[in-house]
Amino acid sequence: MPETQFTAGLEDVVAVTSDICFIDGDEGRLVYRGYDIHDLIAGSCSFEEVVYLLWHGELPTAAELQTFNASLVSERALRAEVLKTLHTLPPTGNAMELLRTLVSVSGLSDPDDADNSYESSVRKAIRLVAQLPTMVTAIERFKNGQEPIAPRTDLSHAGNFLYMLSGQAPDDYTTRAFEIALILHADHELNASTFSARVTAATLSDIYSAITSAVGTLKGPLHGGANEQVMLMLKEIGDPATAETWIRKALADKRRIMGFGHRVYHTEDPRATHLRKMSKEMGERNGNTSYYEMSQAIERVVKADKKLNPNVDFYSASMYYMMGLPIHLFTPVFAISRISGWTAHVLEQYRNNRLIRPRAEYTGIKRRAYVALKDR
Ligand code: ACO
Numbered sequence: 001m002p003e004t005q006f007t008a009g010l011e012d013v014v015a016v017t018s019d020i021c022f023i024d025g026d027e028g029r030l031v032y033r034g035y036d037i038h039d040l041i042a043g044s045c046s047f048e049e050v051v052y053l054l055w056h057g058e059l060p061t062a063a064e065l066q067t068f069n070a071s072l073v074s075e076r077a078l079r080a081e082v083l084k085t086l087h088t089l090p091p092t093g094n095a096m097e098l099l100r101t102l103v104s105v106s107g108l109s110d111p112d113d114a115d116n117s118y119e120s121s122v123r124k125a126i127r128l129v130a131q132l133p134t135m136v137t138a139i140e141r142f143k144n145g146q147e148p149i150a151p152r153t154d155l156s157h158a159g160n161f162l163y164m165l166s167g168q169a170p171d172d173y174t175t176r177a178f179e180i181a182l183i184l185h186a187d188h189e190l191n192a193s194t195f196s197a198r199v200t201a202a203t204l205s206d207i208y209s210a211i212t213s214a215v216g217t218l219k220g221p222l223h224g225g226a227n228e229q230v231m232l233m234l235k236e237i238g239d240p241a242t243a244e245t246w247i248r249k250a251l252a253d254k255r256r257i258m259g260f261g262h263r264v265y266h267t268e269d270p271r272a273t274h275l276r277k278m279s280k281e282m283g284e285r286n287g288n289t290s291y292y293e294m295s296q297a298i299e300r301v302v303k304a305d306k307k308l309n310p311n312v313d314f315y316s317a318s319m320y321y322m323m324g325l326p327i328h329l330f331t332p333v334f335a336i337s338r339i340s341g342w343t344a345h346v347l348e349q350y351r352n353n354r355l356i357r358p359r360a361e362y363t364g365i366k367r368r369a370y371v372a373l374k375d376r
Pocket of ligand 1: 221
């Protein structure tokens with residue numbers, strides 16, 4: 001038995017090496033392949049460029065981007081088997097569970113399903129990034145008893161998602177704000193869902209199995225599911241005037257405040273900086289800043305009393321709500337962005353694989369005599 005040291009929640013344990021994403025938790029920096037997210041956003045980088053960057057390690061040239069965009073656009077439509085399966089599922093089901101099921105079913109009908117080579121996994125990764133928005137919008141329309149809207153080929157990844165939800169092409173401000181949110185959620189080093197994806201890939205299982213694991217992991221309220229919980233909290237509070245009293249009571253009752261705290265950041269989460277601003281702007285554009293104001297009051301109290309900062313899920317909640325997204329789609333929307341990071345990590349795992357198999361510190365009874373059934 002090797003010498004083992006238990007670390008609860010694997011805190012600060014380094015489990016893989018990776019060139020994809022760097023987080024400086026003390027400085028509050030998030031870097032994709034050497035590029036600070038603030039610079040990518042200031043430079044008007046598109047989500048598609050970020051996906052290319054995460055996968056290939058370099059920003060694309062204009063010609064490379066054109067080819068890459070064309071490959072994504074050509075894979076946007078769902079296969080008939082996937083849509084048929086959706087219609088056999090309960091429309092009242094949880095949207096993340098429906099998404100997890102569609103990802104899994106897509107693997108079965110993927111033309112490369114039987115081929116687990118690296119090249120085939122890249123083709124599947126393109127389909128996954130291209131089709132997750134189509135799955136999420138089909139799920140939403142199915143829930144509302146509506147037929148899915150076919151993807152358009154002339155809209156960006158962000159714009160096409162919003163179009164497929166409502167049938168209306170979004171305005172430029174909303175498209176860019178949503179695209180920035182997608183860029184901010186694209187990757188985050190070895191977060192819980194990415195770790196799940198890598199553990200699955202490291203058994204040399206297929207990429208659809210890895211992404212199915214990741215979707216299931218993202219759903220939890222301590223991870224991506226927190227954005228929906230934040231909005232439910234804001235709705236429960238209901239009025240900026242009562243937000244401070246509400247949150248003080250919640251803290252006194254030792255409640256966990258969703259959208260606050262982070263395992264890695266010990267300062268402002270750099271994603272929250274952008275999302276706070278977009279939440280305010282989106283509220284102003286809709287003539288309703290009450291959720292932004294409630295969020296500000298909560299942030300002031302939680303920072304002062306608990307020394308906890310808002311994470312990516314806190315201001316994205318009020319931003320998405322003001323965009324008109326239903327609350328149950330907040331976590332699926334996280335997934336349509338994080339699929340870029342998940343696939344980048346799965347491909348990196350395949351390139352330099354070793355089975356991920358840690359140990360448990362056994363705390364049970366070490367040895368005892370068997371007792372026959374009749375004597376128990
Ligand atoms: N509200 C109240 N107290 C908190 C919160 C919070 N949101 N977060 C941490 N704490 C407190 C804990 O109660 C604990 O206090 P104690 O030591 O007195 O018991 C201490 O801070 C440490 O908390 P842990 O849960 O051990 O910290 P950990 O690093 O394991 O958890 C996590 C990080 C899960 C993000 C946590 O901060 C949390 O539950 N936040 C709320 C859920 C959330 O927003 N999740 C999204 C994270 S971002 C993402 O995944 C996309």
